[in-house]
Amino acid sequence: MSASSDSAELKLCTQCIGSKEFSDWIDANGQIGQCDFDASHGRSNKVIDIERFAAEVDRFFQENYQLGEEYPTSEADSDRVFYQQLGSPYEEILGEELECDDEIVDAISKNLPDVGHDEIGDTPFYDDTFNYERISEAEKRDEEEWRERWYENRFTYQWQDFCAIVQYERRFFKTNEPLDQLFGGPAEYDQGTIKPVYSLKAGTKLYRARLLDNEFTDEVLQRNPARELGAPPKDKARAGRMNVEYIPAFYGAFCEETAIAEIRPGIGDEVVVGEFVLTRDLKVFDFTAFSRARGVEWQDLVKHTRYDFITQMQDEISNTNGVKD
Numbered sequence: 001m002s003a004s005s006d007s008a009e010l011k012l013c014t015q016c017i018g019s020k021e022f023s024d025w026i027d028a029n030g031q032i033g034q035c036d037f038d039a040s041h042g043r044s045n046k047v048i049d050i051e052r053f054a055a056e057v058d059r060f061f062q063e064n065y066q067l068g069e070e071y072p073t074s075e076a077d078s079d080r081v082f083y084q085q086l087g088s089p090y091e092e093i094l095g096e097e098l099e100c101d102d103e104i105v106d107a108i109s110k111n112l113p114d115v116g117h118d119e120i121g122d123t124p125f126y127d128d129t130f131n132y133e134r135i136s137e138a139e140k141r142d143e144e145e146w147r148e149r150w151y152e153n154r155f156t157y158q159w160q161d162f163c164a165i166v167q168y169e170r171r172f173f174k175t176n177e178p179l180d181q182l183f184g185g186p187a188e189y190d191q192g193t194i195k196p197v198y199s200l201k202a203g204t205k206l207y208r209a210r211l212l213d214n215e216f217t218d219e220v221l222q223r224n225p226a227r228e229l230g231a232p233p234k235d236k237a238r239a240g241r242m243n244v245e246y247i248p249a250f251y252g253a254f255c256e257e258t259a260i261a262e263i264r265p266g267i268g269d270e271v272v273v274g275e276f277v278l279t280r281d282l283k284v285f286d287f288t289a290f291s292r293a294r295g296v297e298w299q300d301l302v303k304h305t306r307y308d309f310i311t312q313m314q315d316e317i318s319n320t321n322g323v324k325d
Contacts, residue, residue, distance in 0.1 A: 014047075159313060196289035289310065
């Protein structure tokens with residue numbers, strides 16, 4: 001190689017670059033001349049100066065690459081979390097994309113438009129302490145992650161859509177179809193060892209608790225205990241976990257302790273608990289059925305066609321702040 005004090009003036013030829021795309025660009029934009037990087041290439045090839053070629057490389061690189069995404073990781077025997085960056089150093093990428101030797105990559109790197117900029121507040125795009133990755137690969141990864149999140153939460157999204165339809169569009173008409181899509185057919189719940197649909201037999205006891213206060217006094221309770229401890233009247237029905245405002249719902253528990261815990265009484269509060277007895281069999285849906293699985297039962301329940309929906313539905317109900325009457 002014939003050295004030059006200014007690498008920007010050095011000329012490389014079509015034979016210096018193995019990539020056909022970049023070699024063709026030199027052929028289309030250069031002139032016949034002497035290659036400064038390899039004398040054996042002679043004077044019959046098109047050549048172009050490094051500075052101009054670096055500008056074309058920069059255009060290609062910034063259109064196709066970005067800073068690698070950072071991700072948290074940790075050492076095997078340590079709780080300390082540190083971040084690593086996807087991708088490779090830009091000089092390594094240039095060598096692979098251009099298919100040229102390190103000497104040419106070094107000359108190109110020194111002449112990239114923003115290399116060496118040190119103005120205050122000016123952050124150069126090229127930094128040999130960072131890694132870079134293809135934009136297309138990052139977009140593909142983001143799309144795959146989005147699809148995975150969507151699949152994992154697809155029933156939650158469907159349920160949210162259903163709630164929006166019932167609340168803001170139509171409450172009573174054409175709601176069966178989205179519910180059927182979510183819950184599926186009754187036969188599905190007969191599969192597997194864990195079945196969320198079962199019957200509460202006549203004679204089963206349920207409990208409901210209320211706080212006594214200035215309006216709901218013992219005197220009011222004694223006038224009609226069944227009415228006062230049952231589902232609230234329409235004008236007093238507040239939004240709850242499974243009901244909307246003005247549509248009464250009976251919130252019951254299988255034991256007194258749970259019923260009391262549900263209304264979250266404070267120290268010194270007075271609580272009254274009503275006992276109700278079923279007069280006929282009731283078919284119920286247990287949203288906690290799958291969460292109670294233990295051991296080998298997991299292998300069976302995850303095959304259930306509605307496992308994802310039931311578990312996500314349970315989470316939605318648990319995370320909803322309902323106010324109980």
